[in-house]
Amino acid sequence: MSILEVKKLQKIYTTRLGGNSVRALENVNFSVDQGEYVAIMGESGSGKTTLLNILAALDRPTSGSVILDGMDLSSVKENEMAAFRRKNLGFVFQEFNLLDTFSIKDNILLPLVLSRVPVSELKDKLDPIASALGISDILEKYPYEVSGGQKQRAAAARAVITGPKLLLADEPTGALDSKSTDSMLETFEQINKNGQTILMVTHSVKAASHAGRVLFIKDGEVYHQLYRGDSDNEEFYRKITEALTVLVKNS
Amino acid sequence: MIKFYIRTALNGLKKNLKLYVPQIISSAVLFAIMYIMFSLCFDETLNHSRGGRYLGIFMGLGITVISILSLVIIFYANNFLMRQRKREYGLYHVLGLEKKHIINIMLVENIITHTISILSGALLGLLFYRLASLTIFNLYKLELTGNLTIFSFSALFFTMLIFVGIYALTYIFNCISLIKLKTTELLLSSSYGEKEPKIKWIVFILGLAFLGTGYFLALTIEKPMEALAFFFVAVICVIFGTYFLFTAGSIFILKALKKKKSFYYKPEHMISVSGMLYRMKQNAAGLASIAILATGVLIMLATTVTLYRGIDDDIENKFPHDMYFNLREWSDNNRTSRDFTEDEAIAVLKEACGSLGLKVTAFGLKESMEIPFILQDDTLVTAESDDGGISFNYNFVSRSDVKSITFITDKTYYVLTGEQIGLNDNEMAFAKLSSDNWSPEKVKLLGLELNKTYTIKKNPLSSSVAEVGNCFLFVVNSDTFNRIHMELKNKYGNDTILIRGEFFADIEGEEEQKMQLFETLCDNLYQKGEAKGVSCNIYNSKMRWEEREEEYLLNGSLLFLGILLSMVCFFATALIIYYKQITEGYDDRNRFQIMEKVGLSKPEIKKTIKSQILMVFFIPLLVAGIHTLAAYSILSKIMALLTTTNIFLLCTGIVFVIFSLIYITIYSITARTYFKIVS
Numbered sequence: 001m002s003i004l005e006v007k008k009l010q011k012i013y014t015t016r017l018g019g020n021s022v023r024a025l026e027n028v029n030f031s032v033d034q035g036e037y038v039a040i041m042g043e044s045g046s047g048k049t050t051l052l053n054i055l056a057a058l059d060r061p062t063s064g065s066v067i068l069d070g071m072d073l074s075s076v077k078e079n080e081m082a083a084f085r086r087k088n089l090g091f092v093f094q095e096f097n098l099l100d101t102f103s104i105k106d107n108i109l110l111p112l113v114l115s116r117v118p119v120s121e122l123k124d125k126l127d128p129i130a131s132a133l134g135i136s137d138i139l140e141k142y143p144y145e146v147s148g149g150q151k152q153r154a155a156a157a158r159a160v161i162t163g164p165k166l167l168l169a170d171e172p173t174g175a176l177d178s179k180s181t182d183s184m185l186e187t188f189e190q191i192n193k194n195g196q197t198i199l200m201v202t203h204s205v206k207a208a209s210h211a212g213r214v215l216f217i218k219d220g221e222v223y224h225q226l227y228r229g230d231s232d233n234e235e236f237y238r239k240i241t242e243a244l245t246v247l248v249k250n251s
Numbered sequence: 252m253i254k255f256y257i258r259t260a261l262n263g264l265k266k267n268l269k270l271y272v273p274q275i276i277s278s279a280v281l282f283a284i285m286y287i288m289f290s291l292c293f294d295e296t297l298n299h300s301r302g303g304r305y306l307g308i309f310m311g312l313g314i315t316v317i318s319i320l321s322l323v324i325i326f327y328a329n330n331f332l333m334r335q336r337k338r339e340y341g342l343y344h345v346l347g348l349e350k351k352h353i354i355n356i357m358l359v360e361n362i363i364t365h366t367i368s369i370l371s372g373a374l375l376g377l378l379f380y381r382l383a384s385l386t387i388f389n390l391y392k393l394e395l396t397g398n399l400t401i402f403s404f405s406a407l408f409f410t411m412l413i414f415v416g417i418y419a420l421t422y423i424f425n426c427i428s429l430i431k432l433k434t435t436e437l438l439l440s441s442s443y444g445e446k447e448p449k450i451k452w453i454v455f456i457l458g459l460a461f462l463g464t465g466y467f468l469a470l471t472i473e474k475p476m477e478a479l480a481f482f483f484v485a486v487i488c489v490i491f492g493t494y495f496l497f498t499a500g501s502i503f504i505l506k507a508l509k510k511k512k513s514f515y516y517k518p519e520h521m522i523s524v525s526g527m528l529y530r531m532k533q534n535a536a537g538l539a540s541i542a543i544l545a546t547g548v549l550i551m552l553a554t555t556v557t558l559y560r561g562i563d564d565d566i567e568n569k570f571p572h573d574m575y576f577n578l579r580e581w582s583d584n585n586r587t588s589r590d591f592t593e594d595e596a597i598a599v600l601k602e603a604c605g606s607l608g609l610k611v612t613a614f615g616l617k618e619s620m621e622i623p624f625i626l627q628d629d630t631l632v633t634a635e636s637d638d639g640g641i642s643f644n645y646n647f648v649s650r651s652d653v654k655s656i657t658f659i660t661d662k663t664y665y666v667l668t669g670e671q672i673g674l675n676d677n678e679m680a681f682a683k684l685s686s687d688n689w690s691p692e693k694v695k696l697l698g699l700e701l702n703k704t705y706t707i708k709k710n711p712l713s714s715s716v717a718e719v720g721n722c723f724l725f726v727v728n729s730d731t732f733n734r735i736h737m738e739l740k741n742k743y744g745n746d747t748i749l750i751r752g753e754f755f756a757d758i759e760g761e762e763e764q765k766m767q768l769f770e771t772l773c774d775n776l777y778q779k780g781e782a783k784g785v786s787c788n789i790y791n792s793k794m795r796w797e798e799r800e801e802e803y804l805l806n807g808s809l810l811f812l813g814i815l816l817s818m819v820c821f822f823a824t825a826l827i828i829y830y831k832q833i834t835e836g837y838d839d840r841n842r843f844q845i846m847e848k849v850g851l852s853k854p855e856i857k858k859t860i861k862s863q864i865l866m867v868f869f870i871p872l873l874v875a876g877i878h879t880l881a882a883y884s885i886l887s888k889i890m891a892l893l894t895t896t897n898i899f900l901l902c903t904g905i906v907f908v909i910f911s912l913i914y915i916t917i918y919s920i921t922a923r924t925y926f927k928i929v930s
Contacts, residue, residue: 058848082852089850097845101529109516111850119516158849 003165003197004032004055009064011050011220024050025061026220032166032199037192039211040201041244047220048201049170055199056168057085069165086111090159094171096151098143098158104150105139108158115162129157132194133187149180153187160191167191169200173207185210205244209237216247223247256352260359263339269924270335270833274328275368277826281321282372282414284815287383288314289406290376296397297384301800305808306387313812317819322417324823329421331830333428340429354426361425365418372414373407390559390807392800450506451499458495465489469885478888485885489878490543497539501531518855522846523863530835530867537827538871544824545875548817549910550882553903554890555813558806561896566802568895570795572613572755574769576776577792596754599779603771609764613757615666619712620658620736620749624696626689631656631696633739654689655722657712660732667711674704674728682707684722697738699731762796769794825917828868832921835864836928843929853930860929868918872911879907 009028014021024047032038042048053059055066057073066073068088076084091097098107108130109122117125130136133153138146146154152172159167172188173181181204189210192198200211208214210233216224226243228236264271292310297303340353348356381399388395465488472478505528509515515524576596597614604611624631634653659667661674672680679701681690693702705726712724727735739749758765773792843856851859883903890899 079852079854082847082850082855086850091848093848097848099525099842099845101525101842106521106525110521113516113521114518114850116518119513122516 001034002031003034003036003069004199005065005067006030006055007065007067009051009054009066010062011047011054011059012062023220025054028064028217028220028222030215030222030225032197035192035195035197037188037198037210037212038200039208039214040199040217041203041205041208041214041240042217046217048217051217052168052170052201055166056089056091057081083115086115086162088165090162090164090167092152092155092159092167092169092172094174096143096148096155096175098151098155100143102142103139104135104141104143104146104154107143107154108139108161111158111162125161129161132190133157147180148176149183152176152180152184156184156187156191160196165197167196167198169198169202171202171204172200173202173204181206205237205240208240209233214240214243216243218247256355256359259343259356260363263336263356263360264363267332267336270332270830271364273826273829274332275364275371277328277822278325278365278368278414279372279375280822281317281324281819282369282410283375283379284819285314285317285321285413286373286376286406286410287380288317288815289409290380290400290403291384291387293403293406294384294400296395296399297387299397300388300391300393302387302391302393302804302808305804309808309812313815316816318413320816320819320823321413322420324819324826325417326421326424327823328826328830329425331834333425335834337432350430354429357425357429358422361418361422365414369411369414373410376407376410377402387807387811390803390811392803392807450503454495455499455503458492458499460492461488462492462496465492466881469881472885472888475888475892478885479892482885482889485882489546489881493542493874493878494536494539497531497542498535501535502528505531518851519859519862522859523866526839526842526863527867530838534831534835534867537831538867541824541827542871542874542878544820544827545871545910545914546878546882548820548824549875549879549903549906550886551813551820552817552906552910553879553883553899554886555806555810556906557890557896557899557902558894559810560902561894561898562799562802562806564896564898565894566795566799570793570798572615573757573765573795574772575753575755575793576772577751577753595779596776599775600756600772603768603775604758607764607768607771609768610759611756612759614754615756616752616754617663617666618660618750618752619663620732620739621655621751622658622739622749623653623655625652626654629691629694631694633697633742653721654687657684657722657724658732658735659712659724659726660729661726662729664711664726672705672726674726674731676728676731678702678704678727679731680705680707680726682710682724682726684710684712684724687721687723689721689723697735697742699734699738701725701727701731765794765796821913824914825921828917829921829924831868832864832925833928835867836925840929857926857930860926864922864925868922872914876907879903 006028009025010023011025012021012023026047028047028051040048040051050059054061054073057076060074098104099110102110105126108126112122112125126139127136130139133156135150135153135157138150138154143151143154152175156172159169169188173184176184185207188198188200192212198211200207202208212228214226215222216226224243224247226236226239231239288310291297292307292314297306340357343353343356344350384399385395465485468481468485468488472481505524508520508524509528514520596616600611600614623634625634626632631654661672661680664680665671674680677700681703683690690706691703693700695701707724707726710724736749758768760768769792839860843851843860846856847853883900887899
């Protein structure tokens with residue numbers, strides 16, 4: 001059963017005076033099933049970020065539709081958008097986006113507090129996630145006191161604590177060293193195994209090789225896609241690299 | 252190369268216009284105020300008017316205070332600008348400019364901004380000088396005769412001297428801090444990791460102690476002289492207390508709020524509490540400064556406005572009659588006499604009035620003895636100084652165990668109040684003149700026993716007795732009055748002067764005619780006295796009209812200085828608020844962008860921002876209000892020494908309301924800048 005359906009998505013940016021227009025997304029179609037782990041790859045300027053912004057309801061498409069769990073995003077009113085995002089979507093960003101005024105714990109709890117979850121339930125929701133992500137020990141610390149990897153795991157905890165229908169990740173390993181990257185990718189896999197649907201935008205072949213399926217975007221369209229099938233991470237890594245080489249050659 | 256410096260400097264200024272404009276404006280206003288004060292000092296017309304003698308003193312004082320304030324304000328603005336621009340200078344350095352080049356660029360930038368400040372300041376000064384001097388004449392209630400100076404070169408010269416000096420200091424300061432810095436430090440943005448502030452218990456307790464002491468002094472002191480002595484102690488305590496409590500107390504409260512989970516984990520509280528906790532560490536000093544400056548402005552304006560607006564009231568209370576002449580007890584050859592008897596004085600007055608064609612509408616003689624006593628059981632013993640005489644020493648009389656008793660006859664009481672009280676030889680009417688609660692039914696003094704038969708509610712002497720020490724009034728009949736007089740003479744010798752006499756008169760006529768009469772009377776009394784072989788003490792003679800003019804000159808100067816100083820403090824407050832809004836705007840921009848991504852809608856964000864900055868900027872106003880309220884208690888006692896008017900509370904209230912309105916205006920103007928940065 002598909003949790004996300006993207007149909008004929010088009011996004012055209014026009015300059016303020018209506019002179020030049022840039023077609024960021026031409027015609028994007030794909031769907032994501034419940035519990036799937038999908039990576040989206042593409043070069044800079046391919047429209048990845050635009051796509052993610054539209055999926056995150058931070059931006060509206062020029063035409064086409066995004067349907068999340070049977071609900072059309074374009075039918076959500078502007079003033080309900082923030083609540084919608086909070087309820088249905090989780091985000092992990094390249095630059096962590098943790099608030100420096102909050103402890104790690106408060107950063108993770110923020111979406112729950114914003115949804116007015118009673119205080120008594122906060123601890124029950126926090127503890128299992130924190131221990132699963134291995135950040136129980138640093139909950140009382142502040143973002144500047146912990147490593148990049150720990151920050152990103154805290155951000156992941158914040159993203160999943162509300163139990164979102166879809167976890168959107170934008171270059172989640174982009175600011176991490178290789179060791180932190182490995183542990184972060186394992187974390188994602190683990191989250192996914194617990195049933196969380198993940199959609200990740202990335203440059204990194206290594207990151208993509210952990211996903212179940214990889215979509216390649218080029219010139220605003222889904223150009224190609226690869227399923228992991230039975231292959232292990234290494235084999236999938238090789239397949240992705242080959243696909244990318246073809247992608248570059250053909251342009 | 253010079254061209255390059257100028258181009259780079261201009262670019263830098265253009266890019267940071269938002270930061271430089273307020274600095275230039277406040278600098279220019281300070282310059283203008285200083286120029287006006289110097290010009291007032293140098294203005295011939297003003298100095299030759301009757302207000303000249305006060306003007307010089309008060310403007311001199313003002314120039315000193317404002318020089319110091321200008322130094323502080325300009326340094327504050329300069330440091331703020333330096334911090335904001337360090338990154339840019341760091342970039343220049345990385346791009347290959349040497350530090351000496353950057354210093355040159357900075358020099359050009361400073362020359363440009365300071366020249367603009369000085370030019371516009373001088374222009375403002377020129378424009379507003381006329382307004383300022385007309386305001387002074389108005390406050391003095393004097394007619395402007397002669398021409399005002401249009402431009403005073405020496406005023407401009409001295410003002411420039413001070414400001415160029417301050418600017419040079421800031422430039423040297425900047426150069427040193429630039430040279431000391433490493434390139435990487437220059438490049439480092441100001442947003443390094445901030446630790447969550449810890450509660451500084453020692454500072455917190457010290458703050459409580461200081462504020463407690465200050466408030467205790469302000470609220471419990473009853474005696475005006477003590478109030479005067481302890482006022483500055485209280486002020487210093489409150490200033491320290493405010494700084495300490497803003498630093499430690501705010502964090503204490505916020506941490507307590509954070510610990511209360513059911514309160515903290517609510518959307519509207521979580522963001523603002525943690526935001527303020529984070530912010531308090533950097534801003535405590537700034538907010539405390541705003542609170543103290545605001546309190547200063549409030550107190551300065553409330554007192555000076557009260558003194559000025561209360562002049563007519565005060566004169567009416569202190570001088571109910573047109574003119575007063577002092578008579579003195581005179582002893583020669585073992586015989587006490589007075590300069591003039593009542594009849595002689597009336598004769599002199601009538602004669603002078605007759606020659607000028609004026610009519611006396613009221614006349615009276617007031618005689619009193621003010622003697623310090625110490626109460627032992629129910630007996631009053633005269634308080635003696637070390638050499639065995641009666642001590643009239645001021646410090647002595649204001650001692651708490653000394654009761655200062657003023658004796659008047661029932662006849663004088665009738666003259667003062669129009670009320671007849673019949674008193675027998677061992678009877679007295681009693682009145683409290685100060686806050687002391689002593690109220691005897693019966694006292695013994697100098698071998699006499701006096702029973703209280705009457706208690707007077709309203710002080711009939713309000714005019715002449717200041718509420719210093721423990722003062723009481725005994726009204727006795729003439730025989731008893733003379734007996735007390737004789738007893739004291741016998742005990743302390745004939746040349747001890749005890750009786751103070753004063754006769755007063757009301758005259759029908761124009762003020763100028765009264766002036767003429769007053770002068771004639773003084774002359775006549777003096778001559779008559781010479782003829783009798785006594786030197787008449789006419790120098791203590793007073794005329795209501797003259798007293799009023801004097802008060803207008805003195806209190807008008809005070810009010811004018813108060814207004815100028817308040818303006819300076821106010822500009823300092825506005826500048827601090829503005830720069831705070833900008834720094835916090837840049838700090839918060841990032842934070843609110845993240846919140847939007849995490850799922851906070853724009854209206855929600857705006858609401859949080861509003862409540863947060865509202866709290867941060869209105870706490871100082873609130874604190875200033877509370878401080879002023881506490882200060883009111885002690886100040887009203889000091890004011891009792893200076894004036895008899897009762898409009899102090901009203902003036903304080905009005906000043907507070909007006910100040911709050913202006914504060915809110917400044918806040919909303921600067922808040923707009925903040926919102927622009929954040930969104």
